Amino acid sequence: MLTYISKRTAGTIGVIFIVSMLTFACMHMIPGGPFDAISLEKQQLVPENIKRGLNEKYGLDAPVWKQYFLFVKNAVLLDFGYSITYPNRTVVSIFRDHWGYSLQLGVLTFLFSVIVGVGLGIIAAINPNSIFDYLGTGVSIFCLVIPGFVFAILLQVIFSVWLGWLPTGGWNGPKYWIMPVLANSLAPILILQRYTRTSMTDAMQANFVRTARAKGVSKTRIILIHVFKNALTPLLTVGGPLAAGLIVGSFFIESIFRIPGIGSYFVLAIGARDYPLIMATTLLWTVIISIAYLLTELLYAWADPRVTLVKEL
Amino acid sequence: MAETVLEIRDLTKSFASRPGMLGRPKVKNIAVDNVSFAVSSAETLGIVGESGCGKSTLALTIMRLYEPDAGKIYFDGNDITRLNMRELKPVRRNMQLIFQDPLAAFDPRLRVDQIIGEPLEIHGVGTLRSNRDYAASLLRKVGLYAEDMHRLPSEFSGGQQQRIGIARALALKPRLLICDEPVSALDVSVQAQILNLLRDLQDELGFSYIFISHNIAITAFMSNRIGVMYLGKLVEIGETESIIRNPLHPYTEELLAAIPDPDPSYRDNNICSSSAPAELEGLSTGCVFRMRCPIAQEICAAEEPPLRTVHSGHQTACHFA
Amino acid sequence: MKEYPDLESAVDSVSFAAMDRSNFDQKALELKRFWRRFARNKIAVVALAFIVLEIVVAIAAPYVVPYDPYKGDFLATWEMPGSSHWLGADDLGRDVFSRLIYGARISISVGVLSQLAIALVGVPIGALAGLRGGWFDYVVMRFIDVLSSLPAILFYIILMVALGAGFWNLILAMTLTGWVGMARLVRGQVLTLKNTDYVRASRSMGAGTFYILKKHILRNVMSPIIVAIALGIPGAMLAEAGLSFLGLGIPAPQASWGQIIGMYQSYIRIAWHLTVFPALVLAVTMLAWFLLADGIREALATTKPN
Numbered sequence A: 001m002l003t004y005i006s007k008r009t010a011g012t013i014g015v016i017f018i019v020s021m022l023t024f025a026c027m028h029m030i031p032g033g034p035f036d037a038i039s040l041e042k043q044q045l046v047p048e049n050i051k052r053g054l055n056e057k058y059g060l061d062a063p064v065w066k067q068y069f070l071f072v073k074n075a076v077l078l079d080f081g082y083s084i085t086y087p088n089r090t091v092v093s094i095f096r097d098h099w100g101y102s103l104q105l106g107v108l109t110f111l112f113s114v115i116v117g118v119g120l121g122i123i124a125a126i127n128p129n130s131i132f133d134y135l136g137t138g139v140s141i142f143c144l145v146i147p148g149f150v151f152a153i154l155l156q157v158i159f160s161v162w163l164g165w166l167p168t169g170g171w172n173g174p175k176y177w178i179m180p181v182l183a184n185s186l187a188p189i190l191i192l193q194r195y196t197r198t199s200m201t202d203a204m205q206a207n208f209v210r211t212a213r214a215k216g217v218s219k220t221r222i223i224l225i226h227v228f229k230n231a232l233t234p235l236l237t238v239g240g241p242l243a244a245g246l247i248v249g250s251f252f253i254e255s256i257f258r259i260p261g262i263g264s265y266f267v268l269a270i271g272a273r274d275y276p277l278i279m280a281t282t283l284l285w286t287v288i289i290s291i292a293y294l295l296t297e298l299l300y301a302w303a304d305p306r307v308t309l310v311k312e313l
Numbered sequence B: 001m002a003e004t005v006l007e008i009r010d011l012t013k014s015f016a017s018r019p020g021m022l023g024r025p026k027v028k029n030i031a032v033d034n035v036s037f038a039v040s041s042a043e044t045l046g047i048v049g050e051s052g053c054g055k056s057t058l059a060l061t062i063m064r065l066y067e068p069d070a071g072k073i074y075f076d077g078n079d080i081t082r083l084n085m086r087e088l089k090p091v092r093r094n095m096q097l098i099f100q101d102p103l104a105a106f107d108p109r110l111r112v113d114q115i116i117g118e119p120l121e122i123h124g125v126g127t128l129r130s131n132r133d134y135a136a137s138l139l140r141k142v143g144l145y146a147e148d149m150h151r152l153p154s155e156f157s158g159g160q161q162q163r164i165g166i167a168r169a170l171a172l173k174p175r176l177l178i179c180d181e182p183v184s185a186l187d188v189s190v191q192a193q194i195l196n197l198l199r200d201l202q203d204e205l206g207f208s209y210i211f212i213s214h215n216i217a218i219t220a221f222m223s224n225r226i227g228v229m230y231l232g233k234l235v236e237i238g239e240t241e242s243i244i245r246n247p248l249h250p251y252t253e254e255l256l257a258a259i260p261d262p263d264p265s266y267r268d269n270n271i272c273s274s275s276a277p278a279e280l281e282g283l284s285t286g287c288v289f290r291m292r293c294p295i296a297q298e299i300c301a302a303e304e305p306p307l308r309t310v311h312s313g314h315q316t317a318c319h320f321a
Numbered sequence C: 001m002k003e004y005p006d007l008e009s010a011v012d013s014v015s016f017a018a019m020d021r022s023n024f025d026q027k028a029l030e031l032k033r034f035w036r037r038f039a040r041n042k043i044a045v046v047a048l049a050f051i052v053l054e055i056v057v058a059i060a061a062p063y064v065v066p067y068d069p070y071k072g073d074f075l076a077t078w079e080m081p082g083s084s085h086w087l088g089a090d091d092l093g094r095d096v097f098s099r100l101i102y103g104a105r106i107s108i109s110v111g112v113l114s115q116l117a118i119a120l121v122g123v124p125i126g127a128l129a130g131l132r133g134g135w136f137d138y139v140v141m142r143f144i145d146v147l148s149s150l151p152a153i154l155f156y157i158i159l160m161v162a163l164g165a166g167f168w169n170l171i172l173a174m175t176l177t178g179w180v181g182m183a184r185l186v187r188g189q190v191l192t193l194k195n196t197d198y199v200r201a202s203r204s205m206g207a208g209t210f211y212i213l214k215k216h217i218l219r220n221v222m223s224p225i226i227v228a229i230a231l232g233i234p235g236a237m238l239a240e241a242g243l244s245f246l247g248l249g250i251p252a253p254q255a256s257w258g259q260i261i262g263m264y265q266s267y268i269r270i271a272w273h274l275t276v277f278p279a280l281v282l283a284v285t286m287l288a289w290f291l292l293a294d295g296i297r298e299a300l301a302t303t304k305p306n
Helices: A002-027 A034-042 A048-058 A064-076 A091-126 A131-145 A148-162 A174-184 A186-205 A207-215 A219-256 A262-272 A275-303 A305-309 B055-062 B085-092 B112-122 B128-141 B146-150 B158-170 B188-205 B216-222 B240-245 B250-257 B298-302 C009-019 C023-039 C042-059 C096-132 C134-148 C152-163 C167-194 C197-204 C209-245 C257-267 C273-303
Strands: B004-016 B028-040 B044-048 B070-075 B095-098 B176-180 B208-213 B225-230 B233-239 B308-311 B314-316
Touching: A002 A064, A002 A275, A002 C134, A002 C152, A064 A275, A091 A131, A091 A174, A091 A186, A091 A219, A091 A262, A091 A275, A131 A186, A131 C273, A148 A174, A148 A186, A148 A219, A148 C257, A148 C273, A174 A186, A174 A219, A186 A219, A219 A262, A219 A275, A262 A275, A275 C152, B004 B055, B004 B208, B028 B055, B028 B070, B028 B208, B028 B233, B044 B055, B044 B216, B055 B176, B055 B208, B095 B158, B095 C197, B112 B128, B112 B146, B112 B158, B128 B146, B128 B158, B158 B188, B188 B208, B188 B216, B208 B216, B216 B225, B216 B240, B216 B250, B225 B240, B225 B250, B233 B240, B233 B250, C023 C042, C023 C273, C042 C096, C042 C273, C096 C134, C096 C167, C096 C209, C096 C257, C096 C273, C134 C167, C152 C167, C152 C209, C167 C209, C197 C209, C209 C257, C209 C273, C257 C273
Parallel strands: B044 B208, B044 B225, B095 B176, B176 B208
Antiparallel strands: B004 B028, B004 B070, B225 B233, B233 B314, B308 B314
């Protein structure tokens, strides 16, 4: 088991490094350095003193791989430098000031999706082929086909512009939460509903449940005690894809609803070619998602040790 | 008159098993351990042994579908052990396999005529028309209707599927057919038909068989000579009569004793082994069979008994034969 | 010596005539069978009809659109949907309906081309990795691991920031990231098929690697590949829309649905028509492609025996 853990952890760290290298390489693909490219695009000049300072700090005159090491060294110290679009703010301070909003959105979305997704899944499993089952499947298909950000736009137009019930953007209270959370939940609900339904149905058909029913235990009791426990443990293992979905969703949702979270800043950074901010945010997402996947795998291994024995490749 | 069609000497094939359940170091599983024998033309050599003793691996290694770790394979006197794929191709025309699970041996998307025609296609023999006629005649030879040629193999019964497999094997007029448990997957009533078919074909066409089975009664019915395998080793080999009437190795005796006897008044004197099948790992010294052998002594743990001739044509690997 | 049943030659010639088809005819037969099963799924047929219509309109766009999608009309800026501009006009007075039709060209071509490119790259690599194994397989698996570790869109963003917006850059970025999915699929299939008895039988008869690939493996792998391509198209469309929304996909003045949404998203109060209609078209198109892909998958699953 220990070998499995260390192998997977090493693998995850490796992936993080490789992705950061890829990102770094891409950012520096533009000839003439990242700062000149912005000048070209934005038709504005990066002030000379800043340019000099940045060149010095990032050693932009040194070969690329050296710059990468510098980057990694700084990254470990959580120093990502100054944002280009906000020259007075460090990237880290931008994170610090705004991660709270993204976290709130993420947590609310998570709670909502769990309640709805798992709920629908349970109901569908308990009443197979009923109206609830079809409802659940219908919701799934809806979530699958309507992309999150399309749904967000439609919600915004209907409830904000036409009906005027809800505000278009911002994050100042519960009214502001409704649409973003709803739109962001599509992907997670899909994952959770499908997973719960399958997991519960499998558990309900398991032999030990049949035994309990044969013994005469009431249906409710069976469900609550036996099925639940067994069915919900595997759900812990869906954390990885869930985290990925939440994070990706955040770019679009935060941008559409003007929520001042990290996702919004990421979108702005992309538009402005703010390389320090882009690099740092990408790294942040990579680390979060990779850790989520790693935890998922380790949880799964804890729940079902057989997976540690499969010799990959 | 009897020429040697196939000869193998000290053929060995092992697999490194995956890390053990508790992370124990890799263990080498020797599936075929220094096996030697020869097969003459128009002869059937039977190979018996229980599941897991390496019979199938032996078949696949002889066919070079697995690469042997050591030893030599001679076909018609030529050393084919290390030939590359291109050189091996003409040899392959002469050796064919018949599989245990007949349906699995066919690509489910191909029709019967395409299946039988495949060996012809691989070796560039004949034209589409002539091959089709030939395939029809092959089907008739194995007892099927040629008009069924355009069906899919899944539309046939198990026995018929095995007949198709036999027809395919005969297409290139091989000198040797290796039958890997050809009737084990069939109903008992059908088994007899297929066995008779195999014997008749051999009478008519004069090729040799290596007949592999876990059932010694069937093997005895089919074979001129029998070889007994246990855990990769050949422990006894000889003429069928000799083996059946006078088994020299304790394992052969055990196999024979296990044949159900339809006579209700028969009381057997219970030559049972003492325990469950042996551990497959770590048996590096002495006789492979000693864990199960009712007559095992100290010498059996110390020294591995060599295969020695006891009377003409009958060899065994036991200290006490 | 047993007597085996024999046949009148008359019967033989009948059956041979019945079988006397070339390969081409057999494929035509398979196609007909596939279509019959596909047609049973009414929803999929409707989806197919919609898509065909959309493709036809997209191809014929220059002749179909009421207005030039690139030409502005200062008298019509921000016009809401009405009789002259059915879906309204944008800030430069360009007709939304026309632009949406041109947007269809982009979505469909990005969707289809990217998936075809992915298949072109991923299938051979996956097949080779599965067949040969060894170091090549190991390297391919590492690529698959790394590129699967993050949601694809992150990779797209990184690549597009580096490459710059543009149609071919987009196709390139999607191909570079997406080939691993196809490779993984094909590799898995090949590994399974490699160990079947019939592949062994083929080898035992003297068949070479390419013969086995062509005759046994490719056929059995075709169906999952086709389904994967079909299912990938709506995903690719969505990715293009998302990237264009962020400003990374197809640049202005070309009219990609996602890009239009992105540009006018902040004006939603005064010009909701500039975001809602592209969003709806995107959603409906994706739905249609998804239903089509699902229909194909079902039809393929039942046609071939296994």
